[in-house]
Amino acid sequence: MQGYQPPIADYRFLLGEVLGFESAMSELGQETDLDLAMAVLDEAGRFCADILQPISREGDEVGSRIVDGAVVTPPGYSDAYRSFAEGGWAALSASPDHGGQGLPFILQLWFDEMMSAANLSFGLFPGLTRGACEAIAAHASDELKAIWLEPMVTGEWTGAMALTESGAGTDLALLKTKAEPNGDGSFAVTGTKIFISSGDHDFGCNIVHLVLARLPDAPSGVKGISLFLVPKFLPDSEGGFTVRNTMSVGALEKKMGIHAQPTCVMNYDGATGWLVGEPHRGLAAMFTMMNAERLMVGIQGLGIAGGAYQQAVGYARERLQGRSADGARGPVPILEHADVRRMLLQIRAFVESGRALAGWTALQMDRARQHPDASVRAEADAVVALLTPVVKAGFTDFGFESAVHAQQVFGGHGYIREWGMEQFVRDARIAQIYEGTNGVQAMDLVSRKLTLGGGSVVAGFLDMVEADLAAAQAHPHAEQVARQTGAALQILRDTTASLQGADIDAAGSAAVDYLxxxxxxxxxxxxxxxxxxxxxxxxxxxxxxAVARYFAERMLPQVDALAKAIGSGPEAVAQLALEAF
Structure with a gap:
């Protein structure tokens, strides 16, 4: 495989010429300028290229294992994590109140993109920790924050999210894990969770699990779920964290991809934990973490696509096969063949626009957190909520498709492990599934997000897009893509209106196409x-x-076909009798 090349020039173009980065920072009172932002991204890219990408292939081959009841990660992973934490990367965008550096979230999201491109399995360790930190910061008591938050923010400790049980997947109302009061303010948590990414490892640090469980007096359903902080190591009498909690790894899931990431079956056998937030309000607290993770997962799709594109372009330049279009030369680099260029353009048209949209969304997240005007914070927060399922599901769908296109460029070599392309395909597939499948994300968009503010949030967002497109049409070189996107925007407006208030069958049959x-x-x-x-x-x-033209002429027309499919209604989905499946 080729080495990873961080997209630094594209980041500079977006920050300096497209997204108005310095103006946005000034509005928020931030002192980060373009030069500082680029210095951070450049160094982050170097870490991904020099430390993370070289261990990705062996990590996939070896995988994480259980040895004598403990998880052992592949060679190089514990050292890479130590370098990550010591370099201050874990604290990049976290609040200085908790040991963070307080840098703009756009730098964090693009660092996540580069980590995902270089080594998706590794990126889950800090990504899950960051989400856990957000949940603790937003919902835990001051006492819990004082003990647990800063070591997690700085990367000294890591975090994990424990939701899923074998009998309760997406339907968390069915979960059975219990939490009994110990009488000293702590609780004994008992149950088994599955699919717990980063549930255990050999990095030599504490691992803080956020576990959903039921108190003895809990009402049935999701209204009876509470959230508990359950660490691998408990405090000892001298203030250290050396006492092993009664939790263990029952097994590691045997997965299609992300083999280096330890996805654990976790057993909690009366494990000591502490309540996070209010009793029976755990789902609301956990969704703080889940929403953060959903954005991170979307960026994983983007990163995979970008990393796969780099490998495919390099191969297409070097692989000689066939003759030139005029028949005069041969063999020629396969990059000269129209179908190869089509596949590469398909990937690139997604990656570069997805990178820009991710950056724009990240700037809205900073506005939601830091803007001095409460109404502006609320507006930005609502837009981020609207876009979260779009980023999660849209980016991971296009990301998987991109990985397959890149594999196809290699022909038969793309199917052979030594070239590394089949790893991109296998790794990318999980992003469409975890943190809520993409079908669940699409239903969230149609049934919940389109009705935010009585429909005013989506209407305001579409109005803003329309104004930007009108401004872009004044530039001759942007006129085509702006005009054609404007026509697609009108279709989206009409479709949005038809789905607002739609019944469950209509929403369910249309949701994925609409997203x-x-x-x-x-x-x-x-x-x-x-x-x-x-x-x-x-x-x-x-x-x-050139890529904008490709997008406008070869990808955007999908909107017309999607509108036709949605407009046909739910009847075709409902017609086949259940017993006939």
Whole structure:
């Protein structure tokens, strides 16, 4: 495999010419300027290229294992995590109140992209820890925060999320794990959880699990779920954390991909834990973590696509096969063949617009957290909520498709393990499943997010997109993609209106197609903004305009077909009798 090349030039283009980064930082009173942001991204990219990517292949081959009841990660992973924590990367965007550096979240999200491109399995360790920190910071008592939060923020300790049980997947109302009061403010947590990523490892540090469980007096259903902080190591009499809690790894899941990531079956045998937030309100607290993870998972899809693209382009330049289009030369690099260029453009058109949309969303997250005006914070928070299922599901669907396209560029070699492309495909597949399957995300978008603020949130977002597209049309080099995205936007508006208030069958049959339509329009919006900025005639700008044209002419027309499918109604989905399946 080739080495990983961080997309530093593209980050600079987006920050400096498309997203108005310095203006956004000024609005929030942040002192981070373009030069500092680029210095951070450059160093982050170097870490991913030099430390993470070289251990990814062996990590996939060896995988995590259980040895004498303990998880052993593949060679190099514990050292890489130590370098990660010592380098301050765990604390990049966290609040300085808890030991963080307080840097803009856009740097965090793009660092996540690079980690996912270089080594998806590794990126889950800090990503899950960050989500756990957000839940603790938002919902735990001051006493719990004082003990547990800072070591997690700084990466001294890691975190994990324990929701799923074998009999309760998406339907958390069915979970059976119990928590009994110990009489000293702590609880004894008993139950078994499955699919627990980063549930255990050999990094030599504490692991803080956030576990959903039921108190003895809990009402049935989701209203009876509480959240508990359950660490691997408990405090001892001298203030250290050396006392082993009564929790253990029952098994490691045998998975299609992300083999280096220890996905655990966790047994809690009266394990000591502490309540996070209010009794019976655990699901609301856990969703703070889950929403953070859903954005991270979307970025995993983006990163996988970008990493696979780099490998495919390198191969297409070097692989000689066939003759030139005029028959005069041969063999030629397969990059000259139209279908190979089509596949590569399909990936690139997603990656570059997805990267821009991720950056724009991250800036909204900073506005939601830091803007001095409460109404602006609320507006930004609502837009992030609207876009979360789009980023999670849209990016991971396009990310998996991109990995398959990149594998296809290699032909038969793409199916052979030594080239590394089948690992991208296997690793990418999980992102469409965990943190709520993409079908669940689509239903969330249609049934919940379209009705936020009585429909005003989605209406305001679409109005903003329309205004940007109108402005972009004033630039001759952006006119085509802006105009065609504007036409697709009108279809999205009409479809949105038809689904607001739709019954469950209509919403369910349309949801996945609608989310893809929304994703395509959002990507077109970003392409219009990028094309409007790409007017200098530089090589980078000319490449942007060429990819924007490909998106407008070869990907955006999917919106018309999706609208036709949605408009046919739910009857075709419902017609086949249940017993006939």
């Amino acid at each position: 893809r339509m929304f994703s395509l329009v959002a990507m077109g919006w970003m392409w219009a903004r990028m094309a409007a900025a790409a007017g200098s005639g530089s090589e980078q700008h000319m490449a942007k305009l």
